[in-house]
Amino acid sequence: MKFFINKPENVVNESIEGLLTDPKLTKLDTFPEVRVVTRKEIDTSKVAIISGGGSGHEPMHAGFVAKGMLTAAVCGDIFASPSVDAVLAAILAVSGEKGCLLVIKNYTGDRLNFGLAAEQARALGHKVETVIVGDDIALGEDTQQRGLAGTLLVHKVAGQLAEEGKSLDEVTKAAKKVAESAISIGLSLSEGQKFNNPEESRLDKSEAELGLGIHGEPGVDVIKMDEADALVKKAVDKLKEYLPDEKQDYVLLFNNLGSVTPLEMNLLVHSFDKTDISGRVKYLVGPTAMTTSLNMNGFSITLLKLDEEIEKALLEKTDTPEWRIRAYGKPSSIKSPELPKTMQFEPSENKKHQKIVENIADYLIEMEKEMNDLDEKVGDGDAGSTFAAAGKKFKKISDELPYASTAELFTTIGRVLARETGGSSGVLLSILFTKAGSSLEEDENIGKALLNGLEKMKSFGGAEKGDRTMIDAMQPAFEALSEEKSIKDAAEAARKGADETANITNTSAGRSSYLSESSLEGIPDPGAEMVARVFEKLVDIV
Incomplete structure (x- = not known):
């Protein structure tokens, strides 16, 4: 496991320094011995809200120091509670006459250090209240419930009630109401890796963990790896045990525990939307990383019952960009404009042409894995899938194509590729075949028509022969056909061009121009290789 760090022992301090480039934030000058992040402008006539704990959960806690949320955050080492002195320093630094509220996650170290600091501050004459958050329902009500992402709520x-000038008693009462109502559950495919001691995951590829904490503790249940819908349902089923039967509006906090991609996070929300409790959700916080466990590959779901006071406070603006809340509703759609028909020509017969199209379509599908494997060496590993997708589409519409006219067939192939095939290859080939189709209306020479299409493709794509692209196989093959040479001659020309790409390591266009010479050496371009193989297949077909 590799990380973007300097020295492991400096990760927390340097991360905080990066956060402090926000001009609204500052730190106590005892940093780094005492790590306290505060707002730069503090209104001591209002109740101060202080939280904190071990680092490794970013952006919690310091990322939520902002107007309308935390006044200060106390940061410990990774997964380690900050010291009593650090918490006391935060209280003394930001508390005014109205006092402060300490928001404490229900872990032994946090309870002890924050609790003792509160007692010491009270002894010094400060008004201090505490609220302990234990929103994790994985361990059951008879066990100490841990503080998870519900702490953010x-x-x-x-923070909002304090901003409105409410008293310490009023703020504390509301905070305890939220802490007692919020319920959370986490699910992960791997634990977070520590910077100074990365370890192999305790889970194999067939396993996931349900009901885990945010400090690397094992989950309550090791479950079978499954599709997203099934995994989310397992988490939701646990939460449902704590939900009352009556209809009630909730806010949903969908939290990324570290390394789940944004693409997956939205997919997981979609999975949640399929569950039978999604209809109770009125607002969504996230989906994003808010309470992490380093780079844990997992998510947590938090539900909080809404009332007028809570709803209003959650919706009020805060200065931190880390807080994202929006209304939650069912996906909708609007009417799409009518696009030009892909099939503008009537189907027609030519058994030879149909045989070629169907056989090449089968071949593109057959070559998917092999081409993807080749593409992984020099690209993103999807070249085979792109060509296979085209093959599947042409198999599906085979009986609808205008085989009797080569011009109409090429034009239709171009339209289908434009609409159905992703990636740059699909679009470029669409340009080629569309232009070739229009050229055939004026000239019966297929090779010349394909060369015209190739020139049009070059004008859009920017690559030329010698740039390590499919052009290196296409151009010599098309030139052979334009000279009325045989398909076999064209295939040999394509093969020679494709093989030569393995020796081209310095290009000015195409995706190979982004890669180092050493990564290209000895490996043919996947697009050129596919073109050569298609021509070789054509020799067998015709």
Whole structure:
């Protein structure tokens, strides 16, 4: 496992320094011995909201120091509670006459250090209240419930009420109401890796963990790896045990525990939307990384019952970009404009042409894995899938194509590729075949028509022969056909051009221009290789 760090022992300090490039934030000058991040402008006439704990959960806690949320955050080492002195320093630094509220996650170290600091501050004459958050329902009600992402909802409600000038008693009462109502469950495919001691995951590829904490603790249940819908349902089923039967509006906080991609996070929300409790959700916080466990590959779901006070506080603006809340509703759509028909020509017969199209379509599908494997060496590993997708589409519409006219067939192939095939290859080939189709209306020479299409493709794509693209196989093959040579001659020319790409390591266009010479050496361009193989297949067919 590799990380973007300097030295492991400096990760927390340097991360905080990066956060402090926000001009609204500052730190106590005892940093880094005492790590306290505060707002630069503090209104001491209002209740201060302080939270904190071990680092490794970013953006929680310091990322939520902002107007309308936290006044200060106390940062410990990774997964380690900050010291009593650090918490006390935060209290003394930001508290005014109205006092402060400490929001504490329900872990032994946090309870002890924040609790003792609160007692010491009270002894010095400060008004201090505490609220302990234990929103994790994985361990059951008879066990100490851990603080998870539900802590953020306490931060937001308490922070907003403090901003409105409410008393310490009022802020504390609301914070406790949120802490007692929020319920959370986590599910992960791997634990977070520590910077100074990365380890192999305790889970194999067939396993996932349900009901885990945010400090690397094992989940309550090791479950079978499954599709997203099934995994989300397992998490939701646990939450449902704690939901009352009556209809009630909820806010849903969908949290990324570290390394789940944004693409997957939205997919997971879609999975949640299929569950039978999604209809109770009125607002969504996220989906994004808010309470992480380093780079844990997992998510947590938090639900909080809404009332008028909580809803209003959650919706009020705050200065931090880390807080994202929006209304939650069912996906909708609007009417799409009518696009030009792909099949503008009537189907017609030519058994030879149909045999070629169907056989090449089968071949593109057959070559998918082999071409993807080749593409992984020099690209993103999807060249085979792109060509296979085209093959599947042409098999599906085979009986609808205008085989009797080569011009109409080429034009239709171009239209289908434009609409159905992703990636740059599909679009470029669409340009080629569309232009070739229009050229055939004026000249019966297929090779010349394909060369015209190739020139048009070059004008859009920017690559030329010698740039390590499919052009290196296409151009010599098309030139052979334009000279009325045989398909076999064209195939040999394509093969020679494709093989030569393995020796081309310095290009000015095409995706190979982004890669180092050493990564290209000895490997043919996947597009050129596919073109050569198609021509070789044509020799067998015709």
